[in-house]
Amino acid sequence: MKKLIFVVALGLAACGSNVRETPILPEFISTPSGFIDPSYPTAQANLQSASQVSGGIEVRIEKAWMEGKNLNANVCFTLPDAADWSIYAARLDYGGIVQQEYGTTLLSIQDSTSDKPGLRCDMLTFVIQPDADLSSATIVIESIAATPREGEYCSIYMPKIQQAVLDRGIGIVLECVEDNGVLTMRITSYPPELSLEQAEEIVYSEEFFTVKGPWSFPFDLSQ
Numbered sequence: 001m002k003k004l005i006f007v008v009a010l011g012l013a014a015c016g017s018n019v020r021e022t023p024i025l026p027e028f029i030s031t032p033s034g035f036i037d038p039s040y041p042t043a044q045a046n047l048q049s050a051s052q053v054s055g056g057i058e059v060r061i062e063k064a065w066m067e068g069k070n071l072n073a074n075v076c077f078t079l080p081d082a083a084d085w086s087i088y089a090a091r092l093d094y095g096g097i098v099q100q101e102y103g104t105t106l107l108s109i110q111d112s113t114s115d116k117p118g119l120r121c122d123m124l125t126f127v128i129q130p131d132a133d134l135s136s137a138t139i140v141i142e143s144i145a146a147t148p149r150e151g152e153y154c155s156i157y158m159p160k161i162q163q164a165v166l167d168r169g170i171g172i173v174l175e176c177v178e179d180n181g182v183l184t185m186r187i188t189s190y191p192p193e194l195s196l197e198q199a200e201e202i203v204y205s206e207e208f209f210t211v212k213g214p215w216s217f218p219f220d221l222s223q
Contacts, residue, residue, distance in 0.1 A: 045073075045134070045221040052215045056080070059141050059215040062121070066134070066221055071126045073139055073217075074107065079118035080146075080211060083156050088145035088210060092126045094137035102126050134221040141215040148209055153185035161208050172199055 044065040051060035057078055064073040071092065079085050092099045105123040112118035124139070148157055154176040165172045173189035190199035 043221060045219040048218045048220075050217070052213075052217070054213045054215055055211045057144065057211050057213075057215075059144075059213070061139065061217050064139065064217075064219055064221075069127050069130055071128055071134070071221075073124045074121060075124050075139075075141065076119055076121040077141070077144060077215075079112065079120055081156060082112070082118070083146035083152060083209070084149065085120060085144050085146040087122060087124065087141060089142035090124060091140050091142065092128070092137065093140065094128075095133040097132075099126055099128065134219075137219055137221065139217045139219065141213055141217075143210050143212045143214075145206070145210040151182060154183040157208055158185050161203055164208070165202065170202065172203060174203065 044063060047061055047064060050062075051058060053059075057080065059075065059077040062074040062076060064071070066072075075087065077085075077087075087104055090100075090102055092102070103125045105125070107121040107123055108119075109121075110119040158174050158176060162172075162174050171189070171191045172187060172194075175186055175188045176183045177186050178184070185203075187196070187199050187203060190196065194202075
């Protein structure tokens with residue numbers, strides 16, 4: 001009887017050697033989906049103030065809401081000029097926590113007209129824990145900025161930079177010169193007490209393409 005069992009076992013092993021085993025994937029490997037656990041809150045925030053003006057720029061929040069782990073806010077702001085302005089720095093304050101990591105999604109851009117400035121709208125997203133205490137929280141837009149693109153220093157920025165240094169009594173003179181067919185801003189004169197590097201630090205400072213707020217929006221999102 002023992003021999004018979006041994007023979008049968010060998011036969012099964014031989015047959016099994018021709019069968020390709022299906023690999024077993026680890027349990028932690030899964031396919032991403034759009035499913036949101038029912039325990040995650042989805043609710044709209046109550047904003048204390050929907051619009052603020054600072055530095056001549058109006059910023060408003062159309063709505064703010066919690067969806068899963070995302071706190072979203074549709075933020076619109078008036079454009080200072082025709083440059084490519086966007087949210088430069090923002091944060092979320094809640095429960096003693098300051099969160100400065102966020103993402104933005106462009107919603108719309110309206111060009112300026114003769115009677116009103118242009119308007120840009122973005123969806124601002126903070127990823128937080130679903131049990132976060134948002135009963136007393138604040139979304140803060142700290143600044144907007146428009147990093148100059150090629151050619152924009154001459155067309156947009158040079159006049160206001162030149163005026164700013166003149167108002168401060170700094171003898172820096174700027175001109176636009178053609179370089180390989182492209183107009184490029186150059187420092188043609190600067191005070192002897194400054195080095196060229198120091199003059200460039202003044203002229204190319206981020207202050208000329210950044211508008212600082214802050215624009216603060218307290219809200220209540222009780223869960």
